C-alpha cells in the first residue's frame with residue numbers, strides 16, 4: 001500500500017483542521033479541530049467521522065487552538081484507543097481549553113433544547129461536556145521540541161517550534177514506504193511570525209519532501225508588531241487623559257498574554273502612567289499560569305526575566321488578576337482610569353459584557369479591539385461602530401472611542417509564508433490548507449510564480465506521497 005494523505009478538514013476554510021495519513025502499517029491523524037459553521041451543520045460535521053477512531057494508531061496535535069484540538073474529546077468518546085502526541089505546553093493548555101470548550105458545548109445544547117422543547121423536537125446531547133473535555137487529556141503523551149519519537153512501526157515524528165502560540169509545533173514526519181524509502185512530510189499549520197512578543201521564530205526545516213502549509217493570511221500583509229505597541233500606547237494615553245477606562249475584549253490564549261507583556265513594558269519604560277490593570281477572566285488567569293510553568297518554551301528575553309526576577313511580564317505591581325465575580329462587578333463602581341482585559345474575545349459571552357454595558361455609552365472610555373471579530377458577533381458590531389448595540393437584550397448607544405489594532409496576528413502573512421517556504425527549499429511539493437478560498441489561492445499563485453511546486457487539495461481529497 002502506498003503512503004497517502006487525506007485532507008479531511010481545514011481545507012479552503014480556517015476551522016476544523018484534520019488530516020489522515022495512511023501507510024501499510026499505520027493510520028495517523030494530524031489535528032482534530034472543531035469545525036465552526038451554522039449550528040446544525042457544525043454539530044453534524046463535528047459528531048461524525050469518516051474513519052473509525054478506534055483504528056487509529058496515533059494522533060498528532062500541532063497546538064492548543066480549538067480549530068486544531070477542539071474535536072479530540074469527540075474522538076475519545078467514539079473509541080479512540082491510541083495516544084495523542086503533542087508538546088507538554090500544548091497538553092497543559094488543552095486541559096483548560098477543552099474543559100472550557102465542553103462548557104460552551106453544554107451551554108449550546110441547553111440553548112438548542114429550549115427551542116426544541118417549544119417545537120416538540122427531540123433533545124440534543126452536547127457534542128461533549130466539560131468533564132469529557134478534561135477526560136480526553138488522559139490520552140495525551142507530551143514530547144519536547146526536537147525529540148525524535150517513533151510513533152508507529154513505520155513513522156517517526158518530531159515537533160519543532162512553530163512560533164504561533166505557546167507550545168505550538170511544526171510537525172515533521174519521517175515515513176517509511178514499501179520500497180524502504182523515506183518520505184519526510186512537514187506540517188506547518190498554523191505557522192507564526194518573526195518578532196512576536198514572548199515567542200521564538202518559526203524553525204526552518206530542511207530536507208522535506210512535502211510541506212502542508214497554512215494560508216490564513218495567504219493574500220494579506222500585517223503591519224509590523226511595533227506599530228501595534230505604539231497604537232496601544234496612544235490609545236491608553238488618550239483615554240487616561242480623559243480619565244476613562246480602556247476595555248480590551250481579549251482571547252484567553254496568547255493574545256491576552258501578549259497584551260499583558262506590552263503593558264508591562266510600557267509602564268516600565270514610563271510610556272504610559274501606572275494605572276491599575278485588571279485581568280478579568282478566570283480562563284486567561286489559568287492560561288497565564290501555564291505560561292509561567294512552561295516559560296522554557298518562550299523566547300530568551302522572557303526566559304531570562306522570568307528566571308531571575310520576582311516581577312516578570314505576568315506579575316507586576318499594577319496588574320491584578322480578578323478571580324471573584326463580585327470583585328469583577330465592583331469594577332463598575334470604580335471610577336478611576338484603568339485598563340480591563342476581559343473575555344470573551346468576540347464579546348459574545350463572559351465578563352466583558354458587563355464592562356461594555358457599563359462603559360460604552362460614555363465618550364471618555366475606549367474599547368480596544370485586538371483580535372478578529374467574526375460576523376454577527378457583538379465584537380463585529382463594535383468594530384463597525386454601529387450607533388446602537390445590544391447587550392443582554394438592551395440597546396446601548398455606542399459613544400466610547402473604538403480603536404482597532406490588527407497587527408497582533410500570530411499567523412505568518414503572505415510575505416512571511418513565501419520567505420518561510422523559500423528558506424526550507426528544496427521541497428518536492430507544498431500543499432496549501434487552512435485558509436479561505438481567496439487567501440489559499442493567493443499564496444498558491446505567489447508560490448507557483450516563484451517556481452515552487454504547489455497544490456491546493458479539495459476537502460476529502462486523498463493524495464499519494466512518494467519517496468525520493
Ligand SMILES: [Zn+2]
Pocket residue numbers: 063065164190
Ligand atoms: Zn492557531
Ligand SMILES: [Zn+2]
Pocket residue numbers: 014017065067068189190434
Ligand atoms: Zn488554526
